[in-house]
Amino acid sequence: MKTVIIGSGSWGTALAQVLQDNHHDVIIYGIEESQVRDINENHQNSVFFEGVQLNPELKATTDIEVVKEADIVLLAVPTFAIESICQKIDFLLTKKVIVINVAKGFHPETNERMSEVIRRSISSKHLSSVVSLIGPSHAEEVVIRLLTSIDSVSQNLEDAKTVQELFSNHYLRIYTGNDEIGSELGVAIKNVMAIASGIIAGLGYQDNTRAALITRGLQEMIRFGTYFGGKYQTYIGLTGVGDLIVTCTSVHSRNFEAGYKIGKENDVTDFFRTNKKTVEGVRTAKIVHKIAKENNIEMPICEEVYQILYEGKEPKTCANDLMLRELKQEF
CATH class of the missing domain: 1.10.1040.10 (N-(1-d-carboxylethyl)-l-norvaline Dehydrogenase; domain 2)
Incomplete structure (x- = not known):
């Protein structure tokens, strides 16, 4: 399964490295050329993690069309950007994907939870389910592989388990849950x-x-x-x-x-x-x-x-x- 991480910030980078450490097919999409170049050439994202060496196999791109190849799309952008990025990728998707959200908050105008925004903004023909990958975690610790546990929460338990299995390893333990409202x-x-x-x-x-x-x-x-x-x-x-x-x-x-x-x-x-x-x-x-x-x-x-x-x-x-x-x- 190919995962595209939308967002080259701290959490997107840390979670992308988790998947790379797990030997999965993953790429980061970012809009900042300097960050993308830093990841690809220096194996760092020094804006967020000064002095931290990333998995050298981790790759990034500024080409949003990479989502056309995705089986899973992980949204690592602020809450106010979720709606617009979903609308953008919906136009590009060619098949159903699992969309993972890691943002914590509400839509700034409608007050919707993030899973509600995603389901409204991506057509049913392109959306398998929404999974929230959330819990007590700081990117600064996950990126240096300190022990962390978080939840994979979804109305679709099978997709929650898929995400659990993709991200779990010796330093990141994922539990599943189905209380989307309570967790968000x-x-x-x-x-x-x-x-x-x-x-x-x-x-x-x-x-x-x-x-x-x-x-x-x-x-x-x-x-x-x-x-x-x-x-x-x-x-x-x-x-x-x-x-x-x-x-x-x-x-x-x-x-x-x-x-x-x-x-x-x-x-x-x-x-x-x-x-x-x-x-x-x-x-x-x-x-x-x-x-x-x-x-x-x-x-x-x-x-x-x-x-x-x-x-x-x-x-x-x-x-x-x-x-x-x-x-x-x-x-």
Whole structure:
């Protein structure tokens, strides 16, 4: 089976190397000629992984028509680009393919989950199924082959198993799952919690505060996800608490990094003025706020992050307000 990875960024490169290590037929498609040349000639992607040598057999191209040969297409692009890239490749596909998504978030305008966007944007004659390859993982660790476990989640269990078998090896273990709603909502909302975690670190709070944030953040994820049909059990797995822990505690997390900068300055202004990275939690906070309000879902941490990002509320005040909410039973 031939896999085409759409996106020559950090996660696309790391996952492509996994397949190359597993001796599968894989190629990366990227729009940045310098990155493609770096992979092909220097066996590096130094923009993202300085000093890391990639599998020398790994190849990349700037020719999007390579998808015509694909059996599997993996989308390693930001959430806002999923719809447009799907429409583009749908025009080029000549047969049914498995489409793997690794983005974590929502469509910026329709608020759809990524699997919904893909099914809407690729015709049924070209789409076997959508598989979400998601869970607690940082590309910076997978690319140097540190032990990692994530989920292959799909409504089509056979295709989920196909993806599981393709990517699993001695350093990457894949589990299958079928709770598409719960898993996709979990990995999206945890980005908002990671911003909150960065904020409290930037404000100077330490382990006790972070433990409380992660625990209560998990309750918000469960509350939101089960409201829309996700399974409770999903949230005690890799796409729930697993992804929440890694994103809320790691310096590799863009969402944590963004929150840390905001907390350190006790203000959001400079972050928006200087940030040039894709921080999915920023858009997700706005979407979750809207959906939660419309459906009367209590999301106090997400609400405070939204107020910091979009209403200019001071982070220190938000932390204080969360602590002084009405006292209640935990469960």
